Amino acid sequence: xxxxxxxxxxxxxxxxxxxxxxxxxxxxxxxxxxxxxxxxxxxxxxxxxxxxxxxxxxxxxxxxxxxxxxxxxxxxxxxxxxxxxxxxxxxxxxxxxxxxxxxxxxxxxx
Amino acid sequence: xxxxxxxxxxxxxxxxxxxxxxxxxxxxxxxxxxxxxxxxxxxxxxxxxxxxxxxxxxxxxxxxxxxxxxxxxxxxxxxxxxxxxxxxxxxxxxxxxxxxxxxxxxxxxxxxxxxx
Numbered sequence: 001x002x003x004x005x006x007x008x009x010x011x012x013x014x015x016x017x018x019x020x021x022x023x024x025x026x027x028x029x030x031x032x033x034x035x036x037x038x039x040x041x042x043x044x045x046x047x048x049x050x051x052x053x054x055x056x057x058x059x060x061x062x063x064x065x066x067x068x069x070x071x072x073x074x075x076x077x078x079x080x081x082x083x084x085x086x087x088x089x090x091x092x093x094x095x096x097x098x099x100x101x102x103x104x105x106x107x108x109x110x
Numbered sequence: 111x112x113x114x115x116x117x118x119x120x121x122x123x124x125x126x127x128x129x130x131x132x133x134x135x136x137x138x139x140x141x142x143x144x145x146x147x148x149x150x151x152x153x154x155x156x157x158x159x160x161x162x163x164x165x166x167x168x169x170x171x172x173x174x175x176x177x178x179x180x181x182x183x184x185x186x187x188x189x190x191x192x193x194x195x196x197x198x199x200x201x202x203x204x205x206x207x208x209x210x211x212x213x214x215x216x217x218x219x220x221x222x223x224x225x226x
Contacts, residue, residue: 009150033214042200043153045214088152090215097168098215100145102152 003027004091006101014109019076021104023089032065032072033098035088043088079108113137114218116201122224129188131221133201141206142184143215144168144176147198159184160206191225198222 003026013019023032031050035043047056049065049072056063060083062075072091076083086105090098117132135142143158145168155168157176165176173195177185184203188195199222202215 006152035214042217042219043215045216048214090153097155097158097166099155100153102150 004089004099004101006089006104008104009102010105010107012107012109013079015081016078019079019083019106021074021087021089021106023072023074023091023101025070025091027093028069029091030069030093031098032069032089032091034063034072034074035090035100036085037088037103038085041085076106079106081108081110084108114201114203114216116199116218116221118221119219120222120224122226123188123191125192125225127188127191127225129191129223129225131186131188131199131201131223133184133186133218134182135184135203135216136182137203137205137216138181139203139205139216140181141204142178143202143204144174144184144186145200145202146170147200147220153200156186188223191223193225196223196225 005024033048034046037043047063052069053067054065060077064073086103088103089101092098114135123129141160144156145153147153154170156174159165159178162181175187198220200220201218204215205213
């Protein structure tokens, strides 16, 4: 199946520092989605990007879709302890089946 | 709010048992999915369905089967459970025709299955 790689696998930051996770696909994607999974919880949909070069913001979170639609990033400004969790990207080139990345586990040290 | 309900939060089964994992969604979503989640491997798609009685294999269907007799219910069946099927199983649903969706998935809370 399609490969969606995500780095880093783990990230520890001091509260207040920024955080970025990167997602790369072996093929051009039509859409990419981002999810957050709190410890002990289930993935929760955050956002979808569909356009080349698209940038979307949700408060301290900034999502980007690459110009070639093969990569994406999620950047969190000034992390808080509530940002703890695993962030997953999920991409598709067909629209009907999303392939999830392996996730980035974020730990925020108070 | 859309709800995806998985019948069990924790399950312990013996090797060789037939195991049924049930998933019900209450918002008339066309598409339903079964994933398993393992540390370091992320979410891997087992099966999905975009209509009643329709099913499609995902990336890791071996050892599993599914049933979708009603739109709201998607069942995952482990025909003969093995220890390597110990995992967190997540059901999800999404809106969209023919499997296509421009909207996010709604996940259930998961079933942590241990096969001993």
